[in-house]
Amino acid sequence: MEKNNTEALNWVGKRVKRIDGPEKVTGELKYMTDYQFDNMLWGKVLRAKYPHAKIKSINTKKAEQLSGVVTVLTHQDIPGFNGFGIVIPDQPVLCSKVVRCTADAIALVAAETLEIAEQALELIEVDYELLEVISDAEKAMLPTALNLHPDGNIHSHVKIKNGEVDQAFQEADIIVENTYYSPRQMHAFIETEGGWGVMDEEGFITIRCPGQYAYRDRMQIARALAYNPERIRVISSPIGGAFGGKDEITVQIYLALLAMHTNGRPVKIHYSREESVIAGIKRHPFKVYMKTAAKKDGTLLANEVRAVADTGAYASLGGEVIALAIEHSCGPYKIPNVNLEGFCVYTNNGIAGAFRGFGVNQVCMGIETHLDMITEMLCIDPVEIRKKNVYHQGEISSLGHIVKTSVGTYKTLETAENCDLWKNREKYKADVSEPWKKRGVSLATSFHGIGMGVGLPDYGAASIELLPDGKFLVAVGCEEIGGGNGTVYAQVAAEILKCDISQIKVVQGDTSKTIDGGTVTASRSTYTGGRAVAAAAPNMLKLLTETAAEMLEVPASKVEVNPNRIAANGSCLTYQSIFDYLYQKRKQTRVEGHFFLPKEKKEIEGSGGAPHHIYGYLTHVVMVEVDTLTGETDVLRVVSIPDAGKVINPQGLEGQAEGGAVMGIGYTLFEDVLIEEGYHKTRNFTDYIIPTIRETPLIETFPVEEAEHSGPFGAKGIGEVVMIPIIPAIMSAIYDATGARIKHLPATPERVFNALKALKNENIQSAR
Amino acid sequence: MMRKILFTVNDAPCSITCHPAKTLLDVLREDLDLTASKECCGKGECGSCSVLVNNEVVCSCLILVGQVENQNVITCEGVGLTPHLDHIQESFIEEGATQCGYCTPGIIVSAKAFLNDVDYVPSVDEIKTALGGNLCRCTGYSKIIQAIKTAAEKNLKELGTV
Numbered sequence: 014m015e016k017n018n019t020e021a022l023n024w025v026g027k028r029v030k031r032i033d034g035p036e037k038v039t040g041e042l043k044y045m046t047d048y049q050f051d052n053m054l055w056g057k058v059l060r061a062k063y064p065h066a067k068i069k070s071i072n073t074k075k076a077e078q079l080s081g082v083v084t085v086l087t088h089q090d091i092p093g094f095n096g097f098g099i100v101i102p103d104q105p106v107l108c109s110k111v112v113r114c115t116a117d118a119i120a121l122v123a124a125e126t127l128e129i130a131e132q133a134l135e136l137i138e139v140d141y142e143l144l145e146v147i148s149d150a151e152k153a154m155l156p157t158a159l160n161l162h163p164d165g166n167i168h169s170h171v172k173i174k175n176g177e178v179d180q181a182f183q184e185a186d187i188i189v190e191n192t193y194y195s196p197r198q199m200h201a202f203i204e205t206e207g208g209w210g211v212m213d214e215e216g217f218i219t220i221r222c223p224g225q226y227a228y229r230d231r232m233q234i235a236r237a238l239a240y241n242p243e244r245i246r247v248i249s250s251p252i253g254g255a256f257g258g259k260d261e262i263t264v265q266i267y268l269a270l271l272a273m274h275t276n277g278r279p280v281k282i283h284y285s286r287e288e289s290v291i292a293g294i295k296r297h298p299f300k301v302y303m304k305t306a307a308k309k310d311g312t313l314l315a316n317e318v319r320a321v322a323d324t325g326a327y328a329s330l331g332g333e334v335i336a337l338a339i340e341h342s343c344g345p346y347k348i349p350n351v352n353l354e355g356f357c358v359y360t361n362n363g364i365a366g367a368f369r370g371f372g373v374n375q376v377c378m379g380i381e382t383h384l385d386m387i388t389e390m391l392c393i394d395p396v397e398i399r400k401k402n403v404y405h406q407g408e409i410s411s412l413g414h415i416v417k418t419s420v421g422t423y424k425t426l427e428t429a430e431n432c433d434l435w436k437n438r439e440k441y442k443a444d445v446s447e448p449w450k451k452r453g454v455s456l457a458t459s460f461h462g463i464g465m466g467v468g469l470p471d472y473g474a475a476s477i478e479l480l481p482d483g484k485f486l487v488a489v490g491c492e493e494i495g496g497g498n499g500t501v502y503a504q505v506a507a508e509i510l511k512c513d514i515s516q517i518k519v520v521q522g523d524t525s526k527t528i529d530g531g532t533v534t535a536s537r538s539t540y541t542g543g544r545a546v547a548a549a550a551p552n553m554l555k556l557l558t559e560t561a562a563e564m565l566e567v568p569a570s571k572v573e574v575n576p577n578r579i580a581a582n583g584s585c586l587t588y589q590s591i592f593d594y595l596y597q598k599r600k601q602t603r604v605e606g607h608f609f610l611p612k613e614k615k616e617i618e619g620s621g622g623a624p625h626h627i628y629g630y631l632t633h634v635v636m637v638e639v640d641t642l643t644g645e646t647d648v649l650r651v652v653s654i655p656d657a658g659k660v661i662n663p664q665g666l667e668g669q670a671e672g673g674a675v676m677g678i679g680y681t682l683f684e685d686v687l688i689e690e691g692y693h694k695t696r697n698f699t700d701y702i703i704p705t706i707r708e709t710p711l712i713e714t715f716p717v718e719e720a721e722h723s724g725p726f727g728a729k730g731i732g733e734v735v736m737i738p739i740i741p742a743i744m745s746a747i748y749d750a751t752g753a754r755i756k757h758l759p760a761t762p763e764r765v766f767n768a769l770k771a772l773k774n775e776n777i778q779s780a781r
Numbered sequence: 782m783m784r785k786i787l788f789t790v791n792d793a794p795c796s797i798t799c800h801p802a803k804t805l806l807d808v809l810r811e812d813l814d815l816t817a818s819k820e821c822c823g824k825g826e827c828g829s830c831s832v833l834v835n836n837e838v839v840c841s842c843l844i845l846v847g848q849v850e851n852q853n854v855i856t857c858e859g860v861g862l863t864p865h866l867d868h869i870q871e872s873f874i875e876e877g878a879t880q881c882g883y884c885t886p887g888i889i890v891s892a893k894a895f896l897n898d899v900d901y902v903p904s905v906d907e908i909k910t911a912l913g914g915n916l917c918r919c920t921g922y923s924k925i926i927q928a929i930k931t932a933a934e935k936n937l938k939e940l941g942t943v
Binding site: 036283 | 823
C-alpha cells in the first residue's frame with residue numbers, strides 16, 4: 014500500500030499528555046533516592062578541607078573502630094584507575110597526593126546510620142600541607158603561575174580564523190569593543206545527587222543513580238573498579254532534574270566501591286544541598302573580550318573574540334564547552350572576517366562542566382549587545398540589522414562553512430517583529446507600575462548546535478518489543494530528564510505503528526533494558542532518540558505484517574495495518590494473538606532501530622569539533638521594569654520564538670521554552686555561586702536564589718517550524734537554546750529602560766543601581 | 782530514647798516508634814515508605830517536602846515527629862493516588878505542569894491547601910502568593926499557574942452540579 018505523504022498525523026504534533034504524568038502528580042514514581050531497604054547502609058564522602066594542598070597522610074583507623082562503621086575506603090582501595098572525567102579523566106575518584114578544590118573526595122564511609130557515617134568522617138585524620146590557591150583564571154594562564162596539572166593550567170585552547178580580520182577593521186565604518194563577565198551558575202536541580210549500589214552473591218553490581226548516559230557511567234565505573242562492564246548494571250532514569258549537572262559522574266563510582274565492601278548490603282548516598290553545592294559541577298564563568306566591525310548600512314564585517322573560561326580544578330567537559338562557545342560566538346550571522354579564540358583554564362575554584370547552553374550563554378551576550386550598539390549608532394531597526402546579517406540555509410556562516418540543514422532565524426525575526434509585545438512596545442513601556450520605575454523592550458536571537466560536533470561518535474538506538482498483553486515496549490537509552498522525551502518516543506512509535514498511545518510503554522536509561530543510544534545532552538534526545546524509534550517502528554510493522562501473513566496464510570501484501578489491529582481477507586488479528594503465535598514458534602518479538610547522526614565531513618582545524626551539522630534557532634522578545642531607586646529588575650513579559658523544526662509535542666515544547674526563559678532570567682539577574690580563594694561562600698538556597706513562581710513573567714511561545722528532513726517527522730532539538738537569547742535581550746531591555754549597559758552578569762540590583770548612579774554622574778559632568 | 786508516637790497520616794491512624802526528634806519528613810520517607818515528599822534543601826526554602834498538618838501547609842523537613850503527635854498529616858499520596866486523581870492532579874497532567882516531577886508532590890500539596898480555601902477562580906497574583914514557597918527548576922511555573930486555575934474551575938463546576 015502506497016503511503017500518502019499528506020496523510021494526517023494522529024500523535025505527532027499533538028498536545029499529547031505526558032505518559033509519566035499520573036505517577037508524577039501523585040508522588041508514586043520512585044526516583045533512585047526514594048528506595049529504602051531494611052538492611053541498607055548509608056554512605057558518606059570525606060571532602061578536602063582546603064582548596065589546594067598536598068596530602069601528607071591519611072589515617073582511617075579511628076573511623077574504622079567506630080561502632081556501626083562497616084567500611085572506610087581511600088585511594089588505596091581503588092582496584093582500577095583512580096580517575097574519572099567524560100573526556101580526560103583527570104579528576105581522582107579519591108585523592109592520594111594532592112587536593113585541588115574543596116569538591117575533592119578523600120575517603121568513603123559506609124555505616125549503619127547516616128549519623129554514624131557523618132561521625133566517622135570526623136574521625137578520619139588527614140595531614141595537609143597548604144599550597145598557593147589559584148583563584149583567577151587569567152592569572153592561572155601566566156607562565157609564572159603554579160601548575161595545577163602536569164601539562165599546565167591551560168586545559169584547552171581553540172581557534173577559528175576566517176577572512177582578513179585586520180583589513181576588515183581598517184575598512185569598517187563602526188567598531189564596538191567590550192569585555193563581558195558571566196557568573197558561575199548552579200544547575201539547582203531539585204533532586205540532589207544520590208542513589209544506591211549493591212553487589213550480589215555472584216559479584217554482579219547494580220547502581221541506581223540518576224545520570225545522563227547510563228552506558229558511559231558504566232564504563233567509568235568499570236574503569237575505576239577494573240571490572241567487566243557486563244557485570245555492572247546502571248539504572249539512570251528517571252532524573253529529578255539535571256540540566257547537564259548529572260552528565261558527569263556524580264556518586265556512581267563511590268556507590269560501586271562501597272558496594273564491593275558491604276557484604277551484599279545495599280549502600281545509599283544522598284547529598285545534602287550543602288554537599289551538592291560544593292561537590293557538583295557548575296556553569297563556567299567566562300571573561301569575553303569582543304570587537305565587532307560593521308559598515309554604515311549595518312552589514313557586519315568582522316568579529317574578534319577572546320574568551321577565557323574558568324573550569325575549576327578538573328576538565329570534565331570544559332574543553333568542549335569552550336569549543337562550543339567559540340563556534341557560536343558570532344551568533345547565527347554571516348560575518349566574513351573572524352578571529353576567535355578561547356581558553357579553558359584550571360583554577361582551584363570548584364569544578365565546572367556541562368550546563369544547558371554549554372558555553373553559548375556566555376558568548377551570545379557579546380555579539381547581541383554589539384548588534385544593539387551598532388543599531389543605535391546607525392539609527393537602524395534592531396530586527397532589520399539582524400535580518401540583514403543572518404545566514405540562510407545553503408549560505409556560508411561566520412565559520413566559513415556552508416550551512417546545509419534547516420535555518421529558521423529569519424522566520425523567528427519576522428514573527429518577533431509582528432508579535433504584540435514588539436509592535437505595541439511603546440504603549441506597554443509607557444504603562445509603568447510606579448513613577449520611579451522604567452520599562453524597556455528588547456529582542457535578541459541565538460542558536461545552538463544539535464548533537465555532538467565533528468570527531469565524536471553520535472548515534473541513536475532504540476528497540477521495540479511486542480509484549481504478551483499486546484502492548485509495545487519502546488526502549489531508548491536517553492534518560493527521562495524531565496523534558497518529556499519519553500512521551501515523544503511514545504508519540505513517534507504510536508504514529509508509525511498506527512496504534513493508540515496507551516498501547517506504548519517506554520523504558521529509558523537502563524543498561525539491562527535499553528541499548529546504547531548516547532547521551533541525553535546537546536539538545537539531541539528528541540532528534541536522535543526519536544529518529545531511532547522511527548527507524549525501529551517499521552521493523553516492528555514488518556514483523557507484524559509477516560507474522561499475520563503466516564498466521565492467515567495469505568501473502569504479506571494482502572495484510573493491512575489498521576489502527577490498533579491487523580487485518581487480511583476479512584479476518585482480524587489482535588497484537589496479543591500475534592505475540593502468542595510468535596511465542597509458540599519461539600520467534601523473536603523484538604526489533605531494533607539504529608541511526609547515525611549526519612555530520613560535517615571536515616572539522617575546522619583547531620576548533621575542537623566545529624561545525625555542527627544541525628542547529629536550532631530562537632529569538633526572544635522581553636519587557637523589563639527597572640526600579641530606579643533600588644536597581645531591581647523585573648522581567649514582565651517574554652515572547653519565545655523557537656525554530657526546533659517540526660514540533661512533536663507543542664505542550665512539551667512550551668514547557669521547555671517557559672522553563673528555559675525563567676532559568677535565563679535567574680542567570681541574567683541574580684544567580685551566581687560565589688567562590689572566594691577557593692572556598693564556596695554560597696551554601697544552599699538561602700543564599701543562592703533561583704527564580705520562584707513570583708518571578709514568572711507572562712511567557713508566550715510561537716514556534717516557527719523549519720522542518721529538518723533528517724529528523725523524526727522533521728524535528729530538531731530545543732533543550733538548550735531556550736535559555737540563551739533571553740540573556741542579552743534582558744541586558745538590552747535594561748538599557749532601553751534606563752540607558753545603563755550592564756556587561757557584568759548577574760545584573761543584580763547593586764550593579765544596576767551603581768550603573769544608574771554612574772550614568773547620573775556622567776550626565777551632571779557633561780551638563781557642567 | 783525511642784518513643785511511641787501516634788498520629789494520623791492520610792486519614793489512617795499510624796503508630797511509630799522512633800526518636801521524637803526525627804523529622805516528620807524522614808519518618809514519612811523511611812518509616813512509612815511515603816516517598817512523595819522529598820528533601821531538597823533541608824532548610825524550609827524549597828517546599829519539596831510540603832505536607833498538610835491539620836490542613837496547614839508546612840515543610841516536613843522542619844517539623845519533628847513529636848510535634849505531630851495526635852495531629853492529622855496529609856501528604857501528596859493523601860491528595861490522590863492513581864487512578865483516582867484529585868482535580869489538582871488531573872489539571873497538572875492536562876496543562877503539562879510537571880516535568881522532572883521531583884518538586885511536583887510538594888506543589889500539589891500547597892496548591893490543594895490553597896484551593897481548599899477559595900471558592901472562586903483565583904487570580905495569577907493570588908496563585909503566585911500562595912505558591913511562593915515552592916521551588917521548581919524545570920517548568921518556569923507558567924503551566925503550574927494555569928493548572929491551578931483549571932483545577933479551581935473544575936472544583937467550581939463540581940460544586941455547581943451538586
